[in-house]
Amino acid sequence: MFQSLSKNLEKAIKSLKGQGRITEINIASTIKEIRRSLVQADVHYKVAKQVTDAIKQKAIGTNVLTSVSPGQLFTKLVQDALTDLMGGMHSEVRLTGHPAIILVAGLQGAGKTTLTAKLAHYYKKKNKTPLLVACDVYRPAATDQLKKLGTELNVSVYTEPEEKNPHTIAQNAIQAAKQNAIDLVIVDTAGRLAIDKEMMQEIRMLKESLKPSETLFVVDAMAGQDAVTTAQAFNEQLNFDGVVLTKLDGDARGGAALSIRSMVDKPIKFISTGEKMQDLDLFHPDRMASRILGMGDVISFVERAEEVYNEEQQRRLEQKIKTNQFNLEDLVKQIEQIKKIGNLKEIVSMLPGLGKITQDLPLDEDVFKSCEVIIASMTPKERKNPHIIDRSRRERIARGSGTTIQEVNQLLKQFDLIYKMMKKVHKEGPSFFSSLPGLFKKVR
Numbered sequence: 138m139f140q141s142l143s144k145n146l147e148k149a150i151k152s153l154k155g156q157g158r159i160t161e162i163n164i165a166s167t168i169k170e171i172r173r174s175l176v177q178a179d180v181h182y183k184v185a186k187q188v189t190d191a192i193k194q195k196a197i198g199t200n201v202l203t204s205v206s207p208g209q210l211f212t213k214l215v216q217d218a219l220t221d222l223m224g225g226m227h228s229e230v231r232l233t234g235h236p237a238i239i240l241v242a243g244l245q246g247a248g249k250t251t252l253t254a255k256l257a258h259y260y261k262k263k264n265k266t267p268l269l270v271a272c273d274v275y276r277p278a279a280t281d282q283l284k285k286l287g288t289e290l291n292v293s294v295y296t297e298p299e300e301k302n303p304h305t306i307a308q309n310a311i312q313a314a315k316q317n318a319i320d321l322v323i324v325d326t327a328g329r330l331a332i333d334k335e336m337m338q339e340i341r342m343l344k345e346s347l348k349p350s351e352t353l354f355v356v357d358a359m360a361g362q363d364a365v366t367t368a369q370a371f372n373e374q375l376n377f378d379g380v381v382l383t384k385l386d387g388d389a390r391g392g393a394a395l396s397i398r399s400m401v402d403k404p405i406k407f408i409s410t411g412e413k414m415q416d417l418d419l420f421h422p423d424r425m426a427s428r429i430l431g432m433g434d435v436i437s438f439v440e441r442a443e444e445v446y447n448e449e450q451q452r453r454l455e456q457k458i459k460t461n462q463f464n465l466e467d468l469v470k471q472i473e474q475i476k477k478i479g480n481l482k483e484i485v486s487m488l489p490g491l492g493k494i495t496q497d498l499p500l501d502e503d504v505f506k507s508c509e510v511i512i513a514s515m516t517p518k519e520r521k522n523p524h525i526i527d528r529s530r531r532e533r534i535a536r537g538s539g540t541t542i543q544e545v546n547q548l549l550k551q552f553d554l555i556y557k558m559m560k561k562v563h564k565e566g567p568s569f570f571s572s573l574p575g576l577f578k579k580v581r
């Protein structure tokens with residue numbers, strides 16, 4: 138996400154380096170470059186101009202302190218301007234009422250059903266008892282999709298396959314919720330290919346009759362400028378409360394994230410960065426601005442990691458490292474945990490200084506797959522005592538896993554590195570992050 142924007146902004150700011158002080162003349166080309174980068178990322182040119190005008194004004198009025206370079210000062214100004222552009226502060230989802238109701242709306246394929254399930258997953262962890270409601274009465278498969286997700290999450294799903302009126306379904310679901318100590322009802326609705334009078338009418342009436350505490354508009358970030366146009370159209374009809382931007386894991390240029398707030402005047406509340414249930418983050422304008430500028434988003438990373446790693450596991454792991462008992466079985470467990478935090482590129486892009494290099498790193502889930510396959514071909518004894526894996530064992534493992542002996546060697550070498558690094562982390566703490574990317578070089 139935002140890779141080319143990040144690169145272009147960095148280039149623009151770099152061109153200032155070496156300048157002793159900021160004047161209207163020496164920042165002119167940097168300002169122009171920043172504007173161009175924003176427009177290229179699909180930000181509306183008027184918005185881009187507003188942003189760069191604000192940066193310019195602040196830059197000229199600021200004395201460069203001796204301790205910061207003009208480049209550093211400019212990075213800060215751009216970061217502030219992007220944060221303001223995206224709404225400044227994080228905006229909360231309102232969950233009032235018994236039960237609280239979230240209505241999910243958007244075009245076909247935007248990611249509504251996936252979001253409905255992700256929200257259930259998210260709020261369940263916050264001790265809510267959610268009920269998902271299938272109000273897409275046009276596609277039977279839509280109900281099945283929601284049911285399947287509900288089963289995976291162990292969350293109840295309300296359906297009425299024979300009922301064709303979404304209002305009736307939703308009202309009945311709320312009655313059922315009241316009788317079953319459900320405190321959050323999340324309503325999934327049908328999408329259409331394009332803005333369509335009938336759909337708008339249906340969703341508007343649903344909103345009127347349900348009086349949800351929160352109506353979320355879901356939009357695919359890959360739609361670029363169209364995402365903004367669609368948001369405007371939905372907002373006119375629906376007056377929704379917040380936006381959820383989906384598919385930010387793709388090669389979306391990010392303009393939608395940057396423009397929606399100023400063009401529609403509604404906050405982005407969540408962003409979705411993948412198909413897995415945990416790929417959902419609260420939207421924080423300041424953190425996003427840092428990420429765009431390649432400064433990482435450690436807070437979001439830590440939040441996600443904390444959800445996956447509990448204290449008990451952490452304590453056990455530390456104990457193993459301390460007593461030199463960390464082995465290949467533990468490595469597989471660690472890999473499983475990392476996978477739960479999210480997709481690897483996403484994780485790395487949250488770490489400071491690494492954001493801009495993710496594009497060049499061969500980071501995909503295959504990295505883990507070959508590790509797991511190789512480890513699966515070892516005997517339990519080998520996994521517990523990697524040092525006993527000699528040449529003939531390596532040959533057997535390679536044959537068993539359909540890999541080569543070089544790949545097995547590489548894995549063992551990586552294990553050794555990880556082991557050493559973990560010992561180091563144990564002693565030093567955060568330097569762990571700086572050694573992360575080198576470890577997961579693709580084996581093949």
Ligand SMILES: Nc1nc2c(ncn2[C@@H]2O[C@H](COP(=O)(O)OP(=O)(O)OP(=O)(O)O)[C@@H](O)[C@H]2O)c(=O)[nH]1
Pocket residue numbers: 243244245246247248249250251252273279326327328329383384385386387409410411412416
């Ligand atoms: N890569 C990626 N895929 C996503 C994301 N969100 C949803 N998807 C995928 O996009 C596709 C459509 O998602 P759905 O949740 O079914 O979309 P929908 O809005 O309910 O679609 P309709 O019910 O047909 O209107 C599915 O294959 C999802 O797995 C995301 O953030 N990233």
Ligand SMILES: [Mg+2]
Pocket residue numbers: 249250251273279325326
């Ligand atoms: Mg759907």
